[in-house]
Every structure is written in structure tokens, then in C-alpha cells.
Amino acid sequence: MGNDQDYLAKLQDYYADHGVLPSYATIMTLLGLRSKSPVAALVARFRLQGLLEFTPDKRLRPGARFFERTVYDSVRAGFPSPASDDQRDALTIDAYLVERPSQTVLVRVKGDSMIDAGIHSGDTVIVEKNAAANVGDLVIAIVDNEFTLKTLDREEGKFILRPANPAYPIIRPKGEMEIFGVVVGQYRKYKRR
Numbered sequence: 001m002g003n004d005q006d007y008l009a010k011l012q013d014y015y016a017d018h019g020v021l022p023s024y025a026t027i028m029t030l031l032g033l034r035s036k037s038p039v040a041a042l043v044a045r046f047r048l049q050g051l052l053e054f055t056p057d058k059r060l061r062p063g064a065r066f067f068e069r070t071v072y073d074s075v076r077a078g079f080p081s082p083a084s085d086d087q088r089d090a091l092t093i094d095a096y097l098v099e100r101p102s103q104t105v106l107v108r109v110k111g112d113s114m115i116d117a118g119i120h121s122g123d124t125v126i127v128e129k130n131a132a133a134n135v136g137d138l139v140i141a142i143v144d145n146e147f148t149l150k151t152l153d154r155e156e157g158k159f160i161l162r163p164a165n166p167a168y169p170i171i172r173p174k175g176e177m178e179i180f181g182v183v184v185g186q187y188r189k190y191k192r193r
Contacts, residue, residue: 007031007042008051012066021052021060067092097185103129105181107140107149114138114149117164123188125149127181138183143173147180 010030014022022030027039043060046052050065068090098104109123117138119125125138133139139152141161150161150171161171 003031004042004045008046011052015062015066021062065090065092067094069093097126099184100128103181104184105129109149113163113165113168115165117151119149119164119186120188123186125183126185126187128184129181131179133179133182140180140183142178142180143171144175149183152179 011021011027014026014030024036024039024043027033027042028036031039031042033039043052047054047063050063052060052066053063055061069092071089105127107125107127109119109125110121112121119138125140127140133152135152135154137152138149139161140147140149141152142148143161148161148171150163153160153162153170155170155172158172159177161173161177163170
């Protein structure tokens with residue numbers, strides 16, 4: 001049982017490589033176990049913890065907590081602080097960023113009109129589809145049948161879309177403007193060198 005974190009990590013890596021969880025026989029080989037009995041015990045422990053579950057046809061699949069990641073205390077972006085391995089919490093990124101799965105989409109950003117808001121070309125924003133937005137919200141809006149990502153603002157009683165880059169003009173819709181959704185998060189994957 002002391003190796004459960006290592007076993008879970010190996011199952012997570014297997015899932016990332018293959019898109020499915022291995023059979024009991026493959027788990028036995030993967031984890032270096034001598035029989036299927038410890039595999040069954042491990043699966044039972046992981047099921048109790050919400051890490052694994054069974055499909056209706058009795059195959060293993062990831063449970064609600066399978067994709068949880070450890071959240072460490074913090075790291076300073078200023079002066080260095082003493083190193084610590086203090087674990088604070090665990091979370092799944094999906095559960096953290098997505099409150100309404102049926103209304104949430106991911107949108108890849110193109111262009112640099114929001115660069116001063118920290119949103120770069122190639123980033124992905126998490127958008128909750130909703131026609132209602134507040135001034136100051138980052139929104140995906142439809143103007144003249146085109147999508148754009150801007151900050152919703154108000155000027156002289158009318159809604160406008162404000163870029164976060166001085167090289168771009170404020171959009172003052174002359175016709176209809178529709179809010180597609182509100183940005184609730186973003187992520188960026190860095191390339192390893």
C-alpha cells in the first residue's frame with residue numbers, strides 16, 4: 001500500500017500513452033506484481049478513493065479523482081523563498097475551471113489584441129457560453145458575423161469591445177453584437193527545449 005502513489009502514477013502514464021487503462025494482467029506486469037490478487041486489492045482501494053471505476057461491461061476507467069494533481073503551497077515570482085514540499089490540496093483541472101460542462105467550450109486564441117491582458121496567440125481560453133456578461137468581463141462576442149475576444153465595456157450608454165493592445169482600435173458595434181460567452185480561465189502549454 002506504500003507504493004500506491006507510484007502505482008497510480010504508472011497507471012496515469014499508461015492512460016496518457018494509450019487512452020485506456022490496462023487489463024489486470026497488464027497491470028500486474030506494469031507494476032511488477034506477482035499475481036492478480038494484489039492487482040484486485042489495488043483496484044479495490046483505488047475504487048474506494050474515487051480514482052478508478054468500472055464501465056457497465058466491467059472494464060476499468062478513470063474515476064472522478066484519477067486526474068487530480070497536487071497543489072503545492074506556493075512559489076514566489078519575486079525573491080526566492082525557502083523550498084518546501086508542503087502539500088496543500090489536490091484538484092482536477094477540469095473541476096477547477098469548468099463549473100457547467102454542458103455550457104463550456106475551449107477556444108484557441110489567434111492574434112495579439114489581448115496581449116496586455118496576458119492572453120497570447122496560441123493560448124486556449126475556457127469559455128462559458130452565456131449571453132449575459134458584465135462590464136469588465138472578457139468575452140467572446142459576435143460582431144458582423146465574426147468572433148472576437150475582447151473586454152466588454154460601456155461608452156455613452158452603449159456596449160463596446162475593448163482590446164488589450166494599443167495597436168488595435170476599440171470596437172464600437174454599429175449593428176448587432178451578441179455575446180457568445182464569458183472567459184472563465186485560460187491555459188498555455190510551453191514547449192520544452
